[in-house]
Amino acid sequence: MSKLNLLLGAALFVSAAAAAQSGEGSPVFEQPYWTERPVIETLGRASLELPPNRGQFSVQFVETDNEAKDAMQAAVERARAAYAAIKSVAGENSEVTTSVMVDPYYEQYRDRDGDRIENRRADKVKGYEAQVSVQVLVKDVELAGTARAAALALGPERADPLRLYLERTAEVMQQSYEAAVRDGSARARISATAAGATLGDLLVVQEGNGPCLGRWTSSAGRVVADRNRRTPSSPMLESVNVTASKRSVGGQEGIVVSQSEIDALNLPSDRPMQTVEAQVCMIYAVGE
Numbered sequence: 001m002s003k004l005n006l007l008l009g010a011a012l013f014v015s016a017a018a019a020a021q022s023g024e025g026s027p028v029f030e031q032p033y034w035t036e037r038p039v040i041e042t043l044g045r046a047s048l049e050l051p052p053n054r055g056q057f058s059v060q061f062v063e064t065d066n067e068a069k070d071a072m073q074a075a076v077e078r079a080r081a082a083y084a085a086i087k088s089v090a091g092e093n094s095e096v097t098t099s100v101m102v103d104p105y106y107e108q109y110r111d112r113d114g115d116r117i118e119n120r121r122a123d124k125v126k127g128y129e130a131q132v133s134v135q136v137l138v139k140d141v142e143l144a145g146t147a148r149a150a151a152l153a154l155g156p157e158r159a160d161p162l163r164l165y166l167e168r169t170a171e172v173m174q175q176s177y178e179a180a181v182r183d184g185s186a187r188a189r190i191s192a193t194a195a196g197a198t199l200g201d202l203l204v205v206q207e208g209n210g211p212c213l214g215r216w217t218s219s220a221g222r223v224v225a226d227r228n229r230r231t232p233s234s235p236m237l238e239s240v241n242v243t244a245s246k247r248s249v250g251g252q253e254g255i256v257v258s259q260s261e262i263d264a265l266n267l268p269s270d271r272p273m274q275t276v277e278a279q280v281c282m283i284y285a286v287g288e
Contacts, residue, residue: 072102
């Protein structure tokens with residue numbers, strides 16, 4: 001071994017010895033606080049059944065004409081009337097989103113097998129189909145059925161069922177969390193009594209599904225779908241025959257929906273409860 005290697009080895013040995021004496025670089029064991037005193041760990045659980053707080057549906061209006069502009073204007077007029085009818089019922093509790101799509105349709109001919117085929121050449125356009133989609137979110141479930149009935153009274157060519165569901169708002173999550181904390185506190189008192197001890201101060205409250213002293217996964221406020229409970233579907237448009245008519249309003253002709261037409265399409269429906277779960281981990285000291 002060369003003199004240079006001996007010098008480097010000696011230097012490294014001296015540095016390591018100095019670090020060991022000073023404690024630098026050596027692992028430091030930190031004693032968990034819960035080993036210093038007796039504790040009670042408990043998992044608080046809550047499973048709340050809450051009614052839906054949102055309603056959602058959509059309708060589509062379809063018009064055809066030889067001119068794309070005329071077809072689009074006719075469909076938009078009906079959709080505009082539906083928008084006004086929905087807002088007159090639900091007001092600020094509704095969010096309405098609309099979109100327009102226009103497609104050409106072509107002259108048709110039969111091939112040698114007798115099958116009908118469209119001649120998709122630009123000079124063979126027979127007319128245009130315009131479709132206006134109206135997507136509606138109702139934040140007050142009390143108004144959801146009436147708002148959809150107002151849209152149905154305009155006679156859309158397609159209508160999707162009304163869907164009622166529970167949105168995880170801050171209020172819903174806080175409600176489930178509060179219930180889980182109350183349950184955890186009650187479990188801790190039961191544990192202390194059963195063990196012949198007294199419950200001391202609360203040391204830790206942690207949101208999630210525990211355990212407190214180990215691996216953690218947050219799931220508070222989780223909505224649990226119940227396969228045995230399905231949101232009842234409202235009838236599709238084909239089952240109704242009420243259509244709004246054009247009337248003169250303020251000297252101008254427009255599409256108007258009467259209250260009787262809305263009432264005729266506002267069918268009663270139960271509101272299925274949905275389950276919201278929350279869990280918390282709590283650690284209490286054992287009283288002396």
